[in-house]
Amino acid sequence: MTKGDPTPVIRYSVRHRTTYQYSAQMSDGYTLTRLIPRTTDHQRVARCELHVDPEPDERRSQVDAFGNHVVQLGLHHSHAHLELAAHSDVDVTVPAEPGPGPRWRHVAAQAASLTGAAALDVRPFLAASTYVNLDAVGDGLRRLVYELAGRPAPTIDDDVGVVDLTRRLCAGIHSSFDYDPSATDISTPLATVIAERHGVCQDFAHVAIGGLRAIGIPARYVSGYLETARPDGPDALVGADASHAWASVWVPGGGWVDFDPTNDLLPTVRHVTVAWGRDYGDVAPVRGVVIGPPTAQTLSVAVESRRVTADRPPPGDW
């Protein structure tokens, strides 16, 4: 893009299907979903529908403490499968390339002393959380940050900008961790991910936010989608055919800057945000219980996120 062009807006059409199959008939099911993309500084949701099969007996929409959309479903009749299909059209503006950011030491000091509304908005993302247990792995994460972001390692000068530091950390995770879906599962502790240096997007996002929090910088976990590779393009990204996860760092004066350690991207350019929170636990796409006889369950997920030509020009205020 050249200077003076209007900020480009890309419309993504996202189809996300999650299917559970049970080996027995369930009599009841209670499900909380976070599948409807939220509005952010960089995206606007033009349309979103959540199709549920079988038709639920109860369905409620609400907004959680982080502003994410939650749809609560109650299925009170016999069923052996549950299919959740979210179709959304999302207009995304590509964020501008950020500068180096304020000095990271300064950011850490500022974050810990925020008051007023900012204390509510930002300080929760300094804390240890369910999947980012700083009590157990804080020291390890701190060492990791100094190793991956130090120039020369393990030294990070006090005047390094917080965005630059994050950029280095993002690249460091990308280059020193192996992407390996077979290596971890949802219950793999962060300590294992750090020690063995492999995992999936979720694990890398937790390493990134854990590393930043360990040195006092607020960071949050983001769930969403990556653009599916164009058939003619060589630019396939990891995580495009499933839901994806990345991280976001707090930059005073500049808001939050998203980055994707799985693909070494800062800022994120082909991403559609669904929800954010302290870690995976706050944004799990589907959580719930079923009631019935002991059952085997299979879970399958399919995601497609494609650019479409907007059938109308973007709204004027974009």
Place this chain on the structure above:
Amino acid sequence: MNDRRSELTAATLPFAGLLSDVTVLRRMRAEADRMLAARGAAHLVAVPADGQPAPGRPWSIDPIPVVIDGATFDGLAAAVVERMRGLERLVADLYGARTVVQSGVVPAEQLVRSTAYRLSHVGTTGPPRWLATYAVDVARLRDGTWRVVQDCTDAPSGLGFALLDRSVMVRVASDVFGRSPFGPVASITGFGSELRRALATVTNAPGPRIVVFTQGPRHPAYVEHSYLARHLGFHLVEAEDLVVRRQRLWLRTIGELEPIDVAYRRVDDAACDPVELFSNDRGGVPGLLGAVADGGVMMANGHGTGVLEDPALVPYWPKAIAALVGETPRLAPFDDAARAIGIDATPSFLDGELTEAPVVIRLHGVAGPSGIRVMAGGNGRVLGIGDDPDQPTALAAKDVWVLGAQRSSPVVLGPAMAQVDLSRSVPTRAADAFFEAGRAVERAGVVARTIATVGVRREQDPALDVDTGGQWGPRMVELLRTVCDEPLLVATEEALAGMEAGDHGGVGAAMQGASRVLAEQLRTLVASATSIGEYLPGTAARVLARLAGLRAQLAARTVGLDMADDIAADLAAFDGLWAESTVRGDAWRFGDLGRRLERARAVAGLVDACRPRSETALTQAVNIEVMLAVNESLNAYRRRYRTDIEPRLAIGFVVDHDDNPRSLVSAIGRARHHAATLGWPDGVATAEQILAALPAVSRDPDLITGVRDDVVRFLELVDRTWFATPVNPIRMRPVRGSRG
């Protein structure tokens, strides 16, 4: 140094004459134990349900109370009111405006990392009252100052124990009560209605339906939950009794769902709702917190109040409360300085000796329509050596006496609460427990009587098996197997092989197996009856406690004849309470249905095992006599027929003789009546089908096997029709990103 002697001791001195006599104390202690057992506080101890010993009463009672003079109590009560009010303001702020977070007094990052802080409640309309009940542990130091050891806000326990302990102490110490030179001891009996009112205050619903929500008999304070439910007249419910629909909480009852307005939550907040992220694997009610967030049901205390107890956050509270209410708490915390000074010692009766020990006192406040009320009593807990004051080992509990009648909770005469008649509704689980208890009492009875009858016979007639050509022993083994409804495999093989000489063909081994079955049935009986204790007459607990004790002995060895007799007698006592002292609602009806059907099965089994086959007349007569004896019909038969035992006549007497209350026809007739009362046509039809088959049995005893199968199918039909209970929630697999 006499100054160091506490006011507590000084206040106790007037009682010293009575309370320093070890003999008197020992008698009081024994009496207290006996009465606690009678009130249901002890029998749980002996009932391992899943291999783990079940928790009973956490500690026994020390007959020497903690005595607090009126003025001291007034100061403490003011502190309780102040703290409860301050904590209410604080928790409302933490889930509401969060001004203390915005000002930095409570660091946001510390707050959200607490596993007891429920982010999901932030921004929702909070309950009218977060803290309906509150408890605080206080201790008096050697320097005479009082300190706060801890606040209890999530599901404060002890209030029910205080009422229970007082009801025992009033009787044990009747000699002492009312004779204090300071005036009488404050009564706490009115506090139950204060609690009831406080629970009604957390909702705007008129005439609210309130339940006591417990984690069940495995919870360490279940005795208290059960006592409170009885005392308050509320249903005692467990997670499986409840279901969430349309953002409301409902009680599963026989026939329908009843809406619930307030759940008096005796359940840790992590065990409330398995859908929630922080939930543990202890079950819960799926969707409950969604209903709470929507205001469809109120919890008392509010869900999320546990955050006030988080030790990592407690240090921030004094400043936060001061910021909200503009005053600093009058009682200082039990800090290192307090630890160094030490808790004052109080006279105690431990291990049969009069001694002095440090005591922590739990005081209770409830927030009712007319403000906060503080119980003029509480729980004193004796600390063991090296005990942390907030985690005392189960040493002994003390009643807390406040001197001065003017401090007693008045009997509340405020506007009457609208009454909701929940007496017709029976939680499905309670009906199921009644059914199981009814079955177990009957099965235990028949097994105990069989063991006693066969055992006596064997003792009286050591040569019986030889005299009958080896026919008697195997038949008795078959009988034991039938009444136990278990193969008793080892015994059977031994019996068939006839290996064990002098054992009447394996009867001894079969009796060993039968005592195991008896122990199992007693366990089921005590466990089921415990979970429906609020429906049973008070005396039932005493009988159950005795049965639990006998069961514990049984588990260790084969039942002796005396013990089988004792068990049969206690079961008969339970029978009497069942028949004469239990209100005959639908709950009782299911219990009686279980009993009648199980009795029908037992009679059919007896006839099947003892009916004449190809034996000698002598053997036939012996077998039939055993049948009559086990069925408790021998004397009745003799009085009626005044003949030697004639098999056909005897079988007719236990199968289709209307006048014999222990006959099959009587049992099925009662079952038919219950089915009709429940409005259950399938049950009536099944009963009538069995009744129609009975007359033919005395002509052809071989037909009894078909009758027995029909009775078993009837039992299964009840289970399927009424108690198809929900199974435990199964978690859906988590979705993982990136080709997970």
